[in-house]
Amino acid sequence: METTHIQTQATGKRHRLLAMLFITVVITYLDRSNLSIAATAIAQDLQLDPAQMGLVFSAFGWSYALLQIPGGMLVDRTRPRLLLALVIGLWSIATIVQGFAGTFAVLLSLRVLLGALEAPAYPTLNRVVTTWFPDSERARAIASYTSGQYVGLAFLTPALVLTQQHFGWQGVFFLTGAIGVVWGLLWYAVYREPSEASGINEAELETIRAGGGLVDLSEAGNRPTRTRYTAADWRAVLGNRKLWGVYIGQIAVTSTLWFFLTWFPTYLVKYRHMDFLKVGFMAAVPFLAAFVGILGSGLLSDWMIRRGVSATVARKVPIVTGLLLSTAIVGANYVETPAMVILFMAIAFFGSGFSSITWVLVSSMAKKELLGLTGGMFNLMGNLSSICVPVVIGFIVRNSDFKPALMFMSAVGVIGALSYLFLVGKIERIR
Structure with a gap:
């Protein structure tokens, strides 16, 4: 009598989901x-000095950082399909409107609005990856989609530079905003929770569940929504030494990123006197280095986990190593040729990418019913750099000397590495 073979091999739906997150x-x-691409032209058209540009660069961070807690709370209450589609569409419209800004005040206000609307984005993505991936795959998953912040800009920065050459700085905002509107609609049409997704079988759901993925988080009775947060919840998020070590380290990790997202093109054009079109292609090199860095750190960290290395060592080694490498940015002060400047910048941004698997610590350490709140606090702390770094650099370079600014960036990297070495203890979920 022949036995019917039942197909039990797990599907790979979660791996295809990564493309959407990316x-x-x-x-x-x-x-x-x-804004960093259009900054030189905007400063000329609107007659803005470096201090004013520093404020405009930082305006996104004012609302983005401060609204991380409300954004995280929203994530704990709202399904990712609706929430992410809504905020993507709204911030993309705000991006388009920036192309019509004619004064410092209007541009500043629109950047504040953009930050407010983007606030729930990363806590939502972290919530998605926590439900879709087991612990042993989570660092690679986070590294894969987070790499979008590097590789996307590496390949699209030259395209944005060419857009500005042909359509003015306004065209940069029109193009990027239109792309976002379309993607918001596609996200709502395609994304589903694991238990509702098409093309996934029970074997894959069990693989995720058995590996620590919170695959049932969205189901009635399993979703740990909050009508209010208790004092104990806030103590869990704000009173834990390990989390404070992660928060301080995240400020350092994101500081290097925000330098490259704001002042880097201006540094090359205005302070290193490079041709604008040439900058569009040379600026892509550090972003590609950061892309290699974050993919490498995710692969290394998960490989160490599979080899039986403790989560504490496997997660900390790439982060601390990357933070120390990011201090190489100061080397650009001591070279003259464009190639050497880009080399030191690429080493520093590689380090920033190598340290950027830090969201995996939120997935691994946060209380499961406080994923959104902890992620919001983590992102709030990390994005204090989006407020401070552009403003501090703007004031430092008022005398047309960029060297102290790069020394400041290097010092921040050292502080971040020390935070992980001495404040973050064993990596485990907070009970």
């Missing part, structure tokens, strides 16, 4: 960094 991250960072 595209989402590319779009979020296009809308954050488009």
Whole structure:
């Protein structure tokens, strides 16, 4: 009697989902960094000095950082399909409107609005990856979609430069905003929770579930929504030494990123006197280096986990190593040729990418019913750099000397590495 063979091999739906997360991250960072491409032309047209440009660069961070907590709370209450589609569409419209800005005040206000609308984005993505991936794959998954902030800009920066050459700085905002509107509609049409997704079988759901993925988080009775947060919840998020070590380290990780998202093109054009079109292609090199860095760190970290290395070592080694490499940015102060400047910038941004698997710590350490709140606090702390770094650099370079600014950036990297070495203890979920 022949036995019927039942297909039990797990499908790979979660791996295909990564493409959607990757595209989402590319779009979020296009809308954050488009200002850096247009900055020189905007400063000339609107007659803005370096201090004013520093304020405009930082305006996104004012609302983005401060609204991370409300954004995280929203993530704990709202399904990703609706929430992400809505905020992508709204911030993309705000991006388009920036192309019509004619004064410092209007541009500043629109950047604040953009930051407010993007605030729930990363906590939502972290919530998605926590439900779709087991622990042993999570660092690679986070590295894969987070790499969109680097590789997308690496390939699209030259395209944005060419757009500005042909259609003015306004065209940069029109193009990036239109892309976002289309993607918001596609996200709503395609994305589903694991238990509702087509093309996934029970074997894959069990693989995720058995590996620590919160695959049932969205189901009635399993979703740990909050009508309010208790004092104990806030103590779990704000009173834990390990999390404070992660928060301080994240400020350092994102500081290098925000330098490249804001002042980097201006540094090359105005302070290193490079041709604008040439800058569009040379600026892509550090972004590609950061892309290699983050993919490499995700692969290394998960490989160490599979080899039986503790999560503490496997997660910390790439982060601390990357933060120390990011201090290489100061080397650009001591070279003259464009190639050497780009080399030091590429090493520093590689380090920034190598340290950027930090969201995996939120997935691994946060109380499961506080994923959104912890992610919001983590992103709030990390994005204090989006407020401080552009403003501090703007004031430092008022005397037309960029060297102290790069020394400042290097010092921040050292502080971040020390935070992980001495404040973050064993990596485990907070009970």
